Amino acid sequence: MKDHELKKAYLHITRILNRQHDKDRGIDLTGRFIKSRFGVEVLFYDFKGDQNQAVVRKVSGSHQQRKTPLPIERPIKDYRKILYLKGKEEIDPYFGDSRRMFSISQAYTIPIISRSDFKHLLMVYITGSEEISNAARDFGRFAARELVAFLTRIQRSNHFYQAMLFRVNYLENILSYQNNQADMGQIMRKMVRDIPKAIAMKKCTIALLDKKKEYLLPYYSNFLEPEAGVKYPMDKSLVTDHTGILALEKKEPIIVYDARTDPRCDRELAEELNIYSNVTVPILNLQGNPLGVMYVDNEQYEIFTKEQIRFLKIIGGHIGLILSNLNYIDRLQSEVQRDGLTGLYNKESFLTLYQEYFEGREKSSPAFSLMMLDIDNFKGINDTCGHILGDRFIKAFGEAMKKSVRDKDLVGRYGGEEFMILLKDTDRGAAQHIGERIRRNIEEILIEGVSTTISIGLAVFPGDGDSGKALLETADRHLYRAKKEGKNRIAVRAY
Numbered sequence: 001m002k003d004h005e006l007k008k009a010y011l012h013i014t015r016i017l018n019r020q021h022d023k024d025r026g027i028d029l030t031g032r033f034i035k036s037r038f039g040v041e042v043l044f045y046d047f048k049g050d051q052n053q054a055v056v057r058k059v060s061g062s063h064q065q066r067k068t069p070l071p072i073e074r075p076i077k078d079y080r081k082i083l084y085l086k087g088k089e090e091i092d093p094y095f096g097d098s099r100r101m102f103s104i105s106q107a108y109t110i111p112i113i114s115r116s117d118f119k120h121l122l123m124v125y126i127t128g129s130e131e132i133s134n135a136a137r138d139f140g141r142f143a144a145r146e147l148v149a150f151l152t153r154i155q156r157s158n159h160f161y162q163a164m165l166f167r168v169n170y171l172e173n174i175l176s177y178q179n180n181q182a183d184m185g186q187i188m189r190k191m192v193r194d195i196p197k198a199i200a201m202k203k204c205t206i207a208l209l210d211k212k213k214e215y216l217l218p219y220y221s222n223f224l225e226p227e228a229g230v231k232y233p234m235d236k237s238l239v240t241d242h243t244g245i246l247a248l249e250k251k252e253p254i255i256v257y258d259a260r261t262d263p264r265c266d267r268e269l270a271e272e273l274n275i276y277s278n279v280t281v282p283i284l285n286l287q288g289n290p291l292g293v294m295y296v297d298n299e300q301y302e303i304f305t306k307e308q309i310r311f312l313k314i315i316g317g318h319i320g321l322i323l324s325n326l327n328y329i330d331r332l333q334s335e336v337q338r339d340g341l342t343g344l345y346n347k348e349s350f351l352t353l354y355q356e357y358f359e360g361r362e363k364s365s366p367a368f369s370l371m372m373l374d375i376d377n378f379k380g381i382n383d384t385c386g387h388i389l390g391d392r393f394i395k396a397f398g399e400a401m402k403k404s405v406r407d408k409d410l411v412g413r414y415g416g417e418e419f420m421i422l423l424k425d426t427d428r429g430a431a432q433h434i435g436e437r438i439r440r441n442i443e444e445i446l447i448e449g450v451s452t453t454i455s456i457g458l459a460v461f462p463g464d465g466d467s468g469k470a471l472l473e474t475a476d477r478h479l480y481r482a483k484k485e486g487k488n489r490i491a492v493r494a495y
Contacts, residue, residue, distance in 0.1 A: 031059025342398030350412030369431035
């Protein structure tokens with residue numbers, strides 16, 4: 001056989017085994033292929049635990065042959081090396097019963113050893129007087145190496161399915177992790193860490209769609225640190241890897257057997273991330289709308305069975321359910337924490353966050369300031385112009401306050417026409433400057449020809465109180481003084 005024909009045969013047997021997930025079927029196809037290409041017969045030996053017997057079957061026939069138990073003539077270690085045996089005198093010390101049963105005249109045996117575990121042996125043999133060709137022997141060695149990988153994969157799959165029920169329970173515990181106080185990022189990082197353990201894989205990445213559903217953002221992964229700003233457009237004309245887009249379009253897992261040659265994949269990215277075979281699983285919400293995708297792979301060529309794909313779909317469904325619930329929880333928490341009219345923190349949530357900040361500060365932290373604000377003459381606006389206009393003022397004042405402070409500061413509606421502002425790391429001078437800016441901005445608001453002003457009471461830690469409650473009481477007293485002294489002003493402690 002010419003070299004190029006032999007290479008084709010190598011590639012063909014690799015493909016045959018890569019597409020099989022049944023042990024007997026894979027072995028039978030290997031034996032039949034060897035016979036068809038090289039004109040030799042093939043036996044497969046499965047050594048048993050007692051080390052004195054093998055189950056043998058001829059795998060080069062047109063149909064699967066009956067498995068035949070035969071005794072082992074020599075210690076098992078004597079079969080761990082390649083043997084080329086000719087004639088009765090050489091064959092019988094090793095395979096006497098096999099020679100008689102299958103009329104063997106020459107035998108070439110290759111042990112199948114995986115991680116020092118020797119349980120199988122492949123025999124290429126003839127019954128006539130001709131020689132076993134070099135090509136047949138070379139190919140027998142290659143086929144045995146491929147069978148090592150194939151049987152290892154099958155064994156791993158068997159272990160996988162034997163533990164399936166345990167893993168399902170395990171996943172139920174992982175993916176039903178529904179703590180209302182938990183950070184979504186914490187939950188997702190736990191998922192990408194634990195899911196591979198449950199499905200006997202190595203790598204897991206979850207990419208979520210942005211709010212406009214224009215990009216996939218690889219937020220969470222157990223093997224790489226997602227770079228800030230990395231995003232993949234949901235437009236096939238703009239990306240070379242389409243598996244995420246296809247999974248979300250079809251709402252079905254996309255299976256890739258070789259990411260380095262599949263036109264749907266980015267070959268360079270596959271090489272960079274050491275990806276061969278992989279599955280992209282869509283993540284959908286309860287209404288079937290896309291949320292993102294999950295990528296899983298094992299850094300090697302795989303044949304994913306229907307059962308594996310079904311299991312991955314179940315996992316994807318659980319993730320979608322959790323994300324849907326988390327989004328719902330986020331919205332629910334937001335509604336509970338926020339004032340419905342202004343979108344500012346309500347009194348309860350503001351006081352909670354304020355107290356957490358007060359108690360969580362280091363002793364050496366800079367000073368901070370607390371403002372209590374009240375709209376001047378607000379009752380008159382409501383009585384004269386109506387509550388609808390009053391609500392517009394409340395909303396406009398809330399927006400003016402948010403624009404006047406930094407993102408890290410807290411702004412809340414304390415109730416009615418009263419507001420609270422926590423200015424983090426802000427001393428008395430800076431707080432007075434911010435308060436003046438707020439006061440001027442409020443003065444400039446004109447709605448339907450009506451305007452009003454605001455009074456502010458300012459308290460600064462540590463000078464105006466040694467506890468969160470004391471500071472609040474000081475700010476309230478200063479607000480009362482600002483009102484009493486003429487309104488539209490800031491009242492602070494006099495030094």
